[in-house]
Ligand SMILES: *[C@@H]1O[C@H](CO)[C@@H](O)[C@H](O)[C@H]1NC(C)=O
Ligand SMILES: *[C@@H]1O[C@H](CO)[C@@H](O)[C@H](O)[C@H]1NC(C)=O
Ligand SMILES: *[C@@H]1O[C@H](CO)[C@@H](O)[C@H](O)[C@H]1NC(C)=O
Ligand SMILES: *[C@@H]1O[C@H](CO)[C@@H](O)[C@H](O)[C@H]1NC(C)=O
Ligand SMILES: *[C@@H]1O[C@H](CO)[C@@H](O)[C@H](O)[C@H]1NC(C)=O
Ligand SMILES: *[C@@H]1O[C@H](CO)[C@@H](O)[C@H](O)[C@H]1NC(C)=O
C-alpha cells in the first residue's frame with residue numbers, strides 16, 4: 144500500500160490561518176484518519192465481516208414536484224437506487240468560481256484539476272426523477288428558519304455545497320457568513336434564514352471538538368455527553384446529522400466523567416460499541432429536547448472513500464488519484480463503508496421512531512460509492528509543503544475522502560431538498 148508506507152507526519156494545524164482569511168473556518172484535518180486507516184488497514188481487513196444486509200429499508204414516499212417522465216408509475220420511488228447519467232446540459236448546478244463561499248478543500252478546478260467531467264453527472268433514480276433544485280423555493284421554505292448541519296468535515300462539504308446552490312439567487316449585500324466557536328452560519332438576510340454548520344465530528348463530546356485544533360491522536364470520547372453541543376442546535380427547524388469516519392478505528396477510549404474531573408473513568412472499548420452508545424445519547428437528546436412536530440430530522444449515511452484501487456479493478460497501490468469516470472458496476476461497495484455501523488444507525492433510528500420521533504436516513508452511501516472520480520485527490524489546498532517523496536508519487540497524498548464541488552454533495556442536497564418538500 145503506497146499510502147500506508149509513507150506514513151508521513153499528518154498535517155498539523157497550519158494552513159488554518161489561510162482558511163480563516165476566507166472567513167469560513169473549514170478545518171477538516173481528516174488527514175489523521177487516513178494514516179490511521181492505513182495503519183489499521185491490516186486489522187480491518189481481518190476484522191471486516193461483510194454483513195449482507197438484505198433489508199431494503201428504503202423510504203418510499205410521494206414525490207411532490209417531479210414528473211415521472213422516464214419510467215414507472217408516478218408516486219412511490221426509492222430515490223437512492225439508481226445510476227449516474229452524464230448530463231452536461233444541466234450539470235454543474237453552479238460554477239466553482241461563481242460560488243462566493245467555495246472552500247479551498249473542494250475547489251478542485253482552482254487547484255489544477257483538468258478533467259472536469261466529475262461536475263457533469265446527474266443522479267437518475269430508477270423509476271422516477273429527482274425534483275429540480277429550486278433555490279428560491281428552498282429559501283422561501285426556510286424563511287425565518289434555521290437549517291443546521293451537524294457533524295464532521297463531510298457534512299461541512301455538504302454545507303458548502305448547499306450555500307453554493309443558494310448563493311446565486313441571493314445578491315451579495317443580502318448574505319453573510321458568521322462564525323462563533325463551533326457554529327458557522329450562512330445568513331440569507333432577505334429571508335431571515337440561517338443555514339448553519341456545527342462542528343462535532345463524533346456528535347457527542349470528545350477531545351476533537353475544537354473547530355480548529357482537533358487533530359488529536361489519542362482520541363477520547365464522552366459517549367454520554369451531548370448537551371454542550373446540542374444546546375446550540377436544538378432549536379433548529381431542520382437538522383441534518385452525520386458521524387462516521389471519526390469512529391473508524393478498532394477501539395475507542397471512552398471517558399465517564401468530565402475532562403476536568405481527576406476521577407474521570409476511562410475505558411477502551413470496541414469502536415462500534417462506542418458508536419452505539421453515542422448514538423443512543425444522541426437519540427435520547429432528540430427524544431426529550433426536540434419538538435418532532437416542528438423539526439425535520441435527517442441523518443446522512445456514511446460517505447464512502449476510495450483508497451483501494453483493487454476494489455474497482457486497478458492496481459492495488461492506486462487510489463482515487465487519476466480517476467476520471469464513475470464506477471459502473473452495479474452495487475459496487477468498498478470496504479471503507481461498514482455495514483455494521485450502518486445497521487447501528489438504522490437500529491437507533493428505528494427505536495427512536497417507535498418512541499415517536501422520526502429521523503429520515505438519507506442513504507447516500509451506495510450512490511456515492513460509484514464516484515471514485517469525485518474526490519479532490521491532489522487538487523486541493525495542501526496544508527504542509529509536500530516532500531519530494533510525495534511529489535514523486537501523487538497518490539500517496541491524495542484526498543480520497545472529501546469531494547470536489549460542484550460534485551457529489553450537490554446530489555446529496557438535491558436528495559435532502561426532495562425530502563424537505565416531501566412532507
Ligand atoms: C442503504 O442502501 C444500501 C444499499 O443500497 C442498503 O444495503 C442499506 O441497507 C441501506 N441502509 C439504510 C440505513 O437504509
Ligand atoms: C408534468 O407533466 C404534465 C403533463 O405531461 C405537464 O403538464 C406539467 O407541466 C408537468 N409538471 C412539471 C412540474 O414538470
Ligand atoms: C457535452 O458533451 C457532449 C458529448 O460529450 C459534447 O459533444 C458537447 O460539446 C458537450 N457540451 C458542453 C456544453 O460541454
Ligand atoms: C422556483 O420556485 C419559485 C418559488 O416557488 C417559483 O416562482 C419559480 O417559478 C421556480 N422556478 C422554476 C424554474 O421552477
Ligand atoms: C428570524 O428568524 C429567527 C429564527 O431563526 C426568529 O427567531 C426570528 O424571530 C426571526 N425574525 C424575524 C424578524 O422574523
Ligand atoms: C457566541 O456564542 C456565545 C455562546 O454560545 C454567546 O454567548 C455569544 O454572544 C456569541 N457571540 C456572538 C458574537 O454571537
Ligand SMILES: *[C@@H]1O[C@H](CO)[C@@H](O)[C@H](O)[C@H]1NC(C)=O
Pocket residue numbers: 461464465538
Ligand atoms: C496518472 O495519469 C497521468 C497522465 O495520464 C500518467 O502519466 C500517470 O502515470 C498516471 N499516474 C498514475 C499513478 O496512474
